[in-house]
Amino acid sequence: MADEVILLDFWASPFGMRVRIALEEKGVKYEYREQDLRNKSSLLLQMNPVHKKIPVLIHNGKPVSESLIVVQYVDEVWKDKGPLLPSDPYERAQARFWADFVDMKIYGLGSKTWQTKGEEQEAAKKELIECLKLLEKELGDKPYFGGETLGYVDVTLVPFYTWFYAYEKEGNFSIETECPKLIEWANRCLQKESVSKSLVDREKVYGFILELKKRRGIE
Secondary structure, eight states, X not given: OOOOEEEEEOTTOHHHHHHHXXXXXXXXXXXXXXXXXXXXXXXXXXXXXXXXXXXXXXXXXXXXXXXXXXXXXXXXXXXXSXXXXXXXXXXHHHHHHXXXXXXXXXXXXXXXXXXXXXXXXXXXXXXXXXXXXXXXXXXXXXSBTTBTSOOHHHHHHGGGHHXXXXXXXXXXXXXXXXXXXXXXHHHHHHTSHHHHHHSOOHHHHHHHHHHHXXXXXXX
């Protein structure tokens, strides 16, 4: 019997894009169901009653939520094809550390570049660049965070590339000037079909953020 795989997601979500990349990397056929986050579906509320958030992967009727947990689940269930997490326990712990770092820092600081002004915005920009420089240092001379192949940290971080443009436009700074190797890495990832298929257009994300600002009354 074929697996039934459904993804409850929202097109612009960097967290959802992680799961899309992981599923594409593994060659898993799935049904994508776009969610209206202002009017959450009964299926989303039923499948993720705790956080009521996307993405949710429903595998043969059973839900898995929180994007990093979903990516690990996909890696473990469909293990015959291209592992995302290293097999060595220490390397695996390191990959989880950096994925957690991305989760704790990038989205929150990036959001402040368009939600705040003045000193608060400047401080967020400065810290965001510092965090990206730390990631750039961790990448080093490797083609991917996973070494020679796309791995767990790559899948965790690369969706934010689609949001960088909006952060730069709103914060009036250039990530490429500050972190050229990181942008080279993002473009290398985009040469992979699993990534290019799963990421959305940066201009569209910026349009979405402008719409959000208007809706929230942010000048």
